[in-house]
Amino acid sequence: MSAAQASPHPGPPPQTGKGEKEFGVYVHWPFCLSKCPYCDFNSHVRRTEIDEARYVRAFAAEIAATAERTPGRIVSTIFFGGGTPSLMQPATVAAVLDAVGRYWNVAPDAEITLEANPTSVEATRFRGYRTAGVNRVSLGVQALDDQALAELGRLHSAREALDAVGIARDVFGRYSFDLIYARPRQTPQDWSNELTRALAEAGEHLSLYQLTIEPDTPFAALHTAGKLKVPNDDISRALYDTTQEVCAAHGLPAYEISNHARPGGECRHNLVYWRAHEYAGVGPGAHGRLDLDGARHATATEKRPEAWLDRVEKEGHGLVTDDVLIREEMADEFLLMGLRLAEGIDPERYAALAGRSLDTARIATLLENGLVETTAEGRLRVSMPGFPLLDAVVADLAA
Numbered sequence: 001m002s003a004a005q006a007s008p009h010p011g012p013p014p015q016t017g018k019g020e021k022e023f024g025v026y027v028h029w030p031f032c033l034s035k036c037p038y039c040d041f042n043s044h045v046r047r048t049e050i051d052e053a054r055y056v057r058a059f060a061a062e063i064a065a066t067a068e069r070t071p072g073r074i075v076s077t078i079f080f081g082g083g084t085p086s087l088m089q090p091a092t093v094a095a096v097l098d099a100v101g102r103y104w105n106v107a108p109d110a111e112i113t114l115e116a117n118p119t120s121v122e123a124t125r126f127r128g129y130r131t132a133g134v135n136r137v138s139l140g141v142q143a144l145d146d147q148a149l150a151e152l153g154r155l156h157s158a159r160e161a162l163d164a165v166g167i168a169r170d171v172f173g174r175y176s177f178d179l180i181y182a183r184p185r186q187t188p189q190d191w192s193n194e195l196t197r198a199l200a201e202a203g204e205h206l207s208l209y210q211l212t213i214e215p216d217t218p219f220a221a222l223h224t225a226g227k228l229k230v231p232n233d234d235i236s237r238a239l240y241d242t243t244q245e246v247c248a249a250h251g252l253p254a255y256e257i258s259n260h261a262r263p264g265g266e267c268r269h270n271l272v273y274w275r276a277h278e279y280a281g282v283g284p285g286a287h288g289r290l291d292l293d294g295a296r297h298a299t300a301t302e303k304r305p306e307a308w309l310d311r312v313e314k315e316g317h318g319l320v321t322d323d324v325l326i327r328e329e330m331a332d333e334f335l336l337m338g339l340r341l342a343e344g345i346d347p348e349r350y351a352a353l354a355g356r357s358l359d360t361a362r363i364a365t366l367l368e369n370g371l372v373e374t375t376a377e378g379r380l381r382v383s384m385p386g387f388p389l390l391d392a393v394v395a396d397l398a399a
């Protein structure tokens, strides 16, 4: 199937929580066993043992301080991200969840996700997370090819990754895994075969990321030196189209530019970000968006783990940024996040945030060029052919 014949645009996922505003809590665990050469997440390798009890006390203090600013919220999603949260002891995860429940109310059907690296997956540990309250796991599989995994600097084989997926399936009702595509030398046919094998192991959700060469990573240095070649724009586009076609054919269409799910299997926590709802960020380098007294605050905490600990121990929180967003910033962020979703955005919500409507002439041109579509409910969304040009579409509408 060619790009022009790409599978039908998936419909919007159901609004979770019956459409009311959701409140998410993101908890960042900043440690990994080793640093992958492509990764620029806030993740650190430590030779000495991590004092998890000290981190638990600091997480609890930061949760208490954030909850004091956001009284009455009902937590609908919690996400342990990293770094490698599956390096945390189950008792540490339980203690953090206990603190969330002590300072906020947690909805009985809250989605509680933990990111895991196949290297640190054991059935006993996973059962411990489940007992602690985790009900969804997201695994970093990255590739189903041992040579590609070695090139990505991963410490696990494809077999070990699939074994970890099997454990996740047995222990948790809901699981997802991540793959990275547009890797060196990868052809659309290779990717189609690999993705088809992955889909045979998938549950309700997959995250499929195109390899990005992040500045200041070992991959960026190799790329600049001509020692790491990634697919050119045409091949990348073909790989993207393959992703959409293969996933849609298996019943997991894209509900976001890099995320695929069976209808109803979307990650509710990530939808909180993309739908511009409210979320608290706790732990080193965590970001949050809090709606306080009619103003939207963008928060961020100290990134360096030990400096974050010191700050929380002295001040009761690790915040280094707490900015009130002006209208324009809120509206731009709403576009940037919302247009990543297949369901698109509500132009009226944009107008309420921005204090002005979207430019009708610009929308008309984008419609004419087939880059955006309007839905029967009056939403505006990026079309399937428009998705690879998402940044340009957002920049045009935000101008």
Ligand SMILES: C[S@@+](CC[C@H](N)C(=O)[O-])C[C@H]1O[C@@H](n2cnc3c(N)ncnc32)[C@H](O)[C@@H]1O
Binding pocket: 038, 039, 040, 041, 082, 083, 084, 115, 116, 117, 118, 139, 140, 141, 142, 178, 179, 180, 209, 210, 211, 212, 213, 214
């Ligand atoms: C913060 S990692 C957490 C998962 C876990 N630490 C692991 O690696 O298994 C989240 C995901 O981001 C993706 N990712 C990180 N860096 C990337 C890059 N440069 N390009 C594409 N995807 C990337 C990977 O798929 C990874 O699983």
Ligand code: SF4
Binding pocket: 031, 032, 033, 034, 035, 036, 039, 040, 041, 043, 082, 083, 084, 117, 140
């Ligand atoms: S990709 Fe995952 S395991 Fe690798 S350094 Fe980044 S956060 Fe750590």
